[in-house]
Amino acid sequence: MGLVKACDLSDLEDGEIFKAEIEGQPPLAIYLVDDEVFATSDTCTHGEASLADDGFIEDGQVVCSWHDGAFDIRSGEACRLPCMDPLRIFPIEVRDGEVFVEL
Ligand code: FES
Numbered sequence: 490m491g492l493v494k495a496c497d498l499s500d501l502e503d504g505e506i507f508k509a510e511i512e513g514q515p516p517l518a519i520y521l522v523d524d525e526v527f528a529t530s531d532t533c534t535h536g537e538a539s540l541a542d543d544g545f546i547e548d549g550q551v552v553c554s555w556h557d558g559a560f561d562i563r564s565g566e567a568c569r570l571p572c573m574d575p576l577r578i579f580p581i582e583v584r585d586g587e588v589f590v591e592l
Pocket of ligand 1: 555
C-alpha cells in the first residue's frame with residue numbers, strides 16, 4: 490500500500506499513545522518516545538484490548554492494562570505474559586510535521 494498519513498506530529502505527546510484510524514485498515518498505535526515515533530498494530534494479541542485506549546508506555550514497552558501483558562514498542566516482540574504473539578510494527582516517516590506509516 491505504501492506510505493499513508495497516520496496523523497500530525499502535533500497529535501502526539503511524549504509518553505502517550507495515539508490511535509490512528511486509517512480507512513480500510515485495522516487501527517494503529519502511534520507512540521512518541523524521546524522524540525522518536527513508532528507504530529504498531531493497536532489491538533493486543535492476547536485479547537481485543539486497544540493499546541491506545543487501554544495501554545500505557547513503560548520503559549520502552551507498551552503495557553496492556555487488561556491483563557498486564559507487554560510488548561517492545563520498537564520490535565513488537567511480546568515481552569511479558571500473558572502476551573505471546575508479537576504486535577505488527579510499521580516503518581515511520583516524519584515529513585513536514587506529518588507522520589506517515591508504511592503499510
Ligand atoms: S488483552 Fe492485552 S494482556 Fe490480555
